[in-house]
Amino acid sequence: MSPFQETMRLANSAPLWIFCLAVVGMVLIQTLIFVWISNFYAKKCGITRTQIAGAVRSGLISTIGPALSVFVVGLGLLAQIGAPLMLARLSVIGNAAYEASAAEMAAAAMNTRLGSDTYTIQAFTASVWVMNLGGICMLLPPLFLLKLLSRLTQTMTKKANLGMLLGLSASLASFGYFAADYARRSAPHSRAVAAGFVAMLVLESAAKRLHLRWLGEWALALSLLIAAVLASLVKQ
Amino acid sequence: MNEADQNDYYKNVHLWGQLTLFLSVFLFLGIGCYLSFIRGLHPGWNTIFTAFGAVAAMVGHTWINIGDLVMYLLLMGPAATYMSKLTGNVKNMRLPSAMASCAALDESEGRIKRDILATYGVAVSVAVNTTFLILLVALGKIFLSLLSPDVLRLLDFIVPALFGAIFGQFAMKNIRAAAFSAVAVLVILYVPFIPGSFKAAAAILLSVCMNLAFQKKNKGET
Numbered sequence: 001m002s003p004f005q006e007t008m009r010l011a012n013s014a015p016l017w018i019f020c021l022a023v024v025g026m027v028l029i030q031t032l033i034f035v036w037i038s039n040f041y042a043k044k045c046g047i048t049r050t051q052i053a054g055a056v057r058s059g060l061i062s063t064i065g066p067a068l069s070v071f072v073v074g075l076g077l078l079a080q081i082g083a084p085l086m087l088a089r090l091s092v093i094g095n096a097a098y099e100a101s102a103a104e105m106a107a108a109a110m111n112t113r114l115g116s117d118t119y120t121i122q123a124f125t126a127s128v129w130v131m132n133l134g135g136i137c138m139l140l141p142p143l144f145l146l147k148l149l150s151r152l153t154q155t156m157t158k159k160a161n162l163g164m165l166l167g168l169s170a171s172l173a174s175f176g177y178f179a180a181d182y183a184r185r186s187a188p189h190s191r192a193v194a195a196g197f198v199a200m201l202v203l204e205s206a207a208k209r210l211h212l213r214w215l216g217e218w219a220l221a222l223s224l225l226i227a228a229v230l231a232s233l234v235k236q
Numbered sequence: 237m238n239e240a241d242q243n244d245y246y247k248n249v250h251l252w253g254q255l256t257l258f259l260s261v262f263l264f265l266g267i268g269c270y271l272s273f274i275r276g277l278h279p280g281w282n283t284i285f286t287a288f289g290a291v292a293a294m295v296g297h298t299w300i301n302i303g304d305l306v307m308y309l310l311l312m313g314p315a316a317t318y319m320s321k322l323t324g325n326v327k328n329m330r331l332p333s334a335m336a337s338c339a340a341l342d343e344s345e346g347r348i349k350r351d352i353l354a355t356y357g358v359a360v361s362v363a364v365n366t367t368f369l370i371l372l373v374a375l376g377k378i379f380l381s382l383l384s385p386d387v388l389r390l391l392d393f394i395v396p397a398l399f400g401a402i403f404g405q406f407a408m409k410n411i412r413a414a415a416f417s418a419v420a421v422l423v424i425l426y427v428p429f430i431p432g433s434f435k436a437a438a439a440i441l442l443s444v445c446m447n448l449a450f451q452k453k454n455k456g457e458t
Contacts (some may be wrong), residue, residue, distance in 0.1 A: 010275075019267045024366065026263060027323055030256040031362045034315045037252065038355045041245045045348055052356060055337035059357030062336040062402075063364045065394030066329040071368045083373045088267075090369055092260065093324035102291045109287035110279060125271040126279040130287045132264040137292070137299045142321040143257040147250045149305055150314045154246075154347075165447055167350070168410055170310050171335060172417035173443030175403040177436050178327070180421050182396035192393035196400030197407075204408055220336060220401060227397030228390045 003120040010121050011082025020088035027091050054217060061221045065228075085128065093135045106130040192231035199223035242348050246314065253318030260322060303437035310440075311335060313351025316358040323362050332398050333361035339405045416450060417443040 001009075010016065042052060074090050089099045104114050106126040112118040114127075179197070183190035200223040207216035272278035298304070308317040308326065312334035320330035337357025338350045407414035420443035424430065430438055 015270065016267075019263070019270065023260070023263050023267075026256065026260050027362060028366065030252070030319060030322060031359050033252050033256070034249070034319055034355050035359050037245070037248050037315065038352045038359075041241065041348070042352050044241050045346065045352070047349055047352060051341070051353065054340050055353040055356040056360050058336040058339065059333040059360035060364065062357075062398050063329055063333045063361040065398070066325065066332070067361075067365045067368045070325065070329070070365065071372055074369060074372050087369050087373050091366055092264075092322055098295055101294065102287075105290045105294075106284070106287040109283045109290075121277050122279040125268070125275075125277040126283050126287060128271055129268040129279075129284045130291055132268055133284070133288050134291050134295070136261050136264050137296070138324075139257050139261055139321065141300065141302065141305060142318060143254055143261070145302065146253065146305065146309070146314060146317060146321075149302070150246065150250070150309055153306060153309050165413070165451060166444055167310065167347070168406065169413050169417055169443045169447040170307070170440050172403065172406050172414050173420055173440040174307065174311060174331075174436060175335065175399050175406065176414075176417050176421040176443075177425070177439040179396065179399035179403050180425055182399060184425070188393065189396050192396040193400035196397035197404040200401040200404030201408065204405065216340075220339075220398075220405070223401040223404075224394055224397045227400065228393040231393040231397070232386070232389050 002117050004117045007119055007121050007124045008082060011085060011124060016082070016084045020084035023088040024091045057217065058220055061224065065224070085131075089131055089135075093138050098134070099131055102131045102134050103127040188231045188234070191234060192227050195227035195230045196223050199226045245348060245352075249313075249315045249318070253314065257318065257322060303434065307437055307440060312338075312354035312358070313347070315351060316354040319355070319358045319362060323358075323365070325365070328395060329365065330358050330361055332395070332402070333357040335402060336398070339402055412450070413447050416446045420446055 070090060074086055106129065107114050107116075107119060107123050110120070110123040110126055112120070112123050179193045183193040200219060203215060203219040203222055206212070207219060292299075304326075305317070308320060308331065311331065312320070316330070316334045320326045320334070323330065334354035334357040337360075338353040341350055341353060403414070421439045424435055424439040424442055
């Protein structure tokens with residue numbers, strides 16, 4: 001058995017599955033806890049069922065595209081670090097590009113490469129350590145600082161009573177920034193940004209003028225579809 | 237909703253957020269410790285820290301990026317931020333999803349409503365992501381061959397279109413604020429000496445300042 005085959009056997013062994021499913025379980029448990037808390041307090045502050053349904057729909061629509069991209073990168077990792085670790089690492093802090101390069105750097109420190117025949121079980125262990133240490137470093141600031149920062153931002157917005165405009169201009173700027181950043185990448189990308197923007201304006205105002213509630217609810221999904229098709233159809 | 241309930245909500249969010257992140261840190265350490273010390277495969281701390289140093293040099297600046305944390309807090313509240321930090325893919329998946337979820341909400345509504353709706357957005361996003369990854373493990377390559385290259389090309393444009401569309405959705409609430417924000421973004425984007433990782437935060441800061449300044453002037457006139 002070659003070192004790489006040995007590694008793949010370890011990478012797909014039962015103990016690895018148990019650890020990695022525990023990590024995925026942790027993510028799901030956290031999600032359930034926060035949904036439960038939200039359900040409890042949503043009633044108290046008068047959020048309607050319709051509003052929750054709308055939030056879930058919009059969240060769903062906007063997440064499918066990016067999730068598919070992660071799916072595609074995950075396929076690459078699947079062959080190199082095994083199914084359990086891929087599942088765990090892409091479920092937490094899972095920036096696929098980061099995970100792949102962290103695993104690769106550990107392999108390089110052992111004088112080998114991912115997927116190479118000399119990728120031994122020790123090199124695999126090094127990859128596991130480096131990916132997880134990086135993950136821990138990303139968790140420490142929110143773990144220790146988020147509570148403090150949250151209190152600070154809350155008193156700040158409360159004191160100045162600027163919450164509304166502050167939120168709106170922060171949202172506008174962050175979406176505007178990401179949109180412009182994408183638009184700079186290539187002509188089709190800028191067409192996608194522009195088409196999404198225009199489609200949204202048209203659909204939303206049509207929904208308001210004609211009092212079509214369903215159109216307002218599906219405006220986001222429709223604009224994304226229209227924009228993506230337009231961007232990939234127009235001749236380069 | 238009264239003040240006490242609201243404080244109660246945020247207290248619960250921080251309690252569970254910190255607890256789950258804390259447990260996750262131990263789980264992460266557990267996998268490495270198991271392989272190194274129970275299975276006896278330890279590659280040596282030297283090797284680990286050499287590679288870790290290289291990784292830190294590459295992405296370490298994102299670990300200490302407090303500006304991003306503040307931005308997430310302002311945009312989606314603490315609960316969604318805890319979830320996003322644990323599950324990753326914040327800027328390309330969680331944040332858009334959270335923002336889309338509360339985009340329909342009237343801006344005059346309280347901040348707690350926005351924070352709660354954003355939590356639903358991130359929760360859905362985590363559910364979809366996990367489902368896809370489990371499908372990937374179960375079906376692997378069969379799945380990818382079903383997606384034609386044309387469909388894959390289409391996926392590339394979904395996220396940029398999303399940013400454009402949501403900007404449009406917010407712009408309809410306040411066209412003036414949108415215009416100022418657009419100017420702020422373009423200025424920041426083309427100022428050469430701001431490091432890339434600070435640009436998003438800088439754009440937000442400038443946009444907020446411009447809108448506040450404009451609002452004050454407006455009030456003074458009327």
